[in-house]
Amino acid sequence: MPLSKQQLEALRQAIESRRAALARELHDDAARMREETFGALAGPVTDTADEAVADLLSDLDNAELSRDLAELRALENAQARLVEDGFGICVDCGTEIPYARLSVQPATLRCIDCQRLHEKTFAHLDKPKL
Numbered sequence: 126m127p128l129s130k131q132q133l134e135a136l137r138q139a140i141e142s143r144r145a146a147l148a149r150e151l152h153d154d155a156a157r158m159r160e161e162t163f164g165a166l167a168g169p170v171t172d173t174a175d176e177a178v179a180d181l182l183s184d185l186d187n188a189e190l191s192r193d194l195a196e197l198r199a200l201e202n203a204q205a206r207l208v209e210d211g212f213g214i215c216v217d218c219g220t221e222i223p224y225a226r227l228s229v230q231p232a233t234l235r236c237i238d239c240q241r242l243h244e245k246t247f248a249h250l251d252k253p254k255l
């Protein structure tokens with residue numbers, strides 16, 4: 126059953142508000158990280174050892190940051206598909222993704238079966254949540 130206009134509109138709004146919240150969060154995180162890295166950690170005297178420590182810590186923090194960035198990209202991707210068509214269609218098998226699944230994960234690219242298969246196939250590479 127294709128998505129109704131109301132369902133599409135609800136998803137569009139859900140995607141946009143999530144995207145906006147995430148963008149704000151990322152902005153705050155980046156600002157906080159800059160402060161922590163170059164303020165408190167590196168201290169007023171910046172030599173190479175301090176920089177190495179600061180780099181290491183920002184790398185650790187970046188795991189969360191890059192997860193958020195990946196989600197942000199997925200949401201922007203979903204917004205593009207809403208405009209261009211193809212939204213709610215599984216990229217792997219071409220079937221319609223049920224509204225129940227989209228309402229929980231509006232940025233998802235796959236139906237539940239293909240997603241499971243995808244995660245199994247790529248589980249050793251990373252852990253996609255969408």
Ligand SMILES: [Zn+2]
Pocket residue numbers: 215216217218219220235236237238239240
């Ligand atoms: Zn599929």
